[in-house]
Amino acid sequence: MSIRHGLLALLERGPMYGYQLRAAFEESVGGTWSLNIGQVYTTLSRLERDRFVHPLPENDGGQRPYEITETGRAELTRWFATPIERTDRPRDELAIKLALAMATPGVDVSAVVQSQRAAGIRALQEYTRLKRGQDAAESADLSWPLVLDAMIFQCEAEIRWLDHCEATILRRRPSGTGPTSAAAPTPAADPAAKEPEGAGR
Template sequence: MSIRHGLLALLRRGPMHGYQLRSSFEESTGGTWPLNIGQVYTTLARLERDELVRALPEAEGQRPYEITAAGRAEVAAWFATPVERADRPRDELAVKLALAITTPGVDVAAVVQAQRTASMRAMQEYTRMKRSAEAPGDLPWRLVLDAMVFQAEAELRWLDHCESSLRRYEHKQTGGAATVQLEVVDERA
């Protein structure tokens, strides 16, 4: 998701200044994507340049912004367009495992296990947080938490798949003989 579209969506609710936008964004996402106030004002400046928002007269030391008709059309198009897998950032874990497999001296099983442990802890924490979000106004936050739980579950399933694929690969490479465990090299030393 772009911050640009997130701010436009929030401005559809009504005029807001930067700090209100940051607060509303973080509240809507349960703080899972904290925004730097500088990002908010930089994005607002670009949105204003692109005529998607307009600055209103300053009030109480703050400059509120409102969405324009072009901004409404932009955010409506964003809501109507499915998110493509290619639009999402690179998957750092997939890249890390691909590099671990091809880098001598890396214990790939340990990399997988460390990630599995971290993913399991995260999923348990998300589940705990979900239980505490029971008020009707918590629905947006609960949906974000659901997405995070489902992503953690999918990651755990994928890690299981990676582990079994590695075992099959090692078995083929060694003809079924015992494999030598590669050790992790700590490059910080």
């Protein structure tokens, strides 16, 4: 999600100034995305330049609220109606890291996979704990629970993919050798070979 569209969505609720927008943004995503106040004001400046928001007079505390314009509402409507394409999302840093590990001499790829899986399991446990707390609270606000669900599903998918990576590495590792690394290229897998029992678990 772009910060600009996030701020537009928040301003659709009503006028806010920078610190209010930062707090509302972080609350909406359960604190999983921290914003620097400088990012907020830089984005507001660009939104004003594009006529998506309009500054209001300063309040008694010296803060200047912003309100969304009709042009901004049209842009927000367009954003909500447009599916996010895979090519629009950030590159998968983990996949790139593993690809580079496979090609870098001396790197124990199995250790990289296991370390990442352990981190993923810890994150999954934490998200699950938070989810149980949300379920117990039975809050009427569904935004944070849905964000939690997405994070849980992403963790589960990442762990499954890492299991697959480890199983593939084990299949390609010659029997009796140490951890797979780019320093010792291994032969292609035998199509008739069976996956080792318990691989990736």
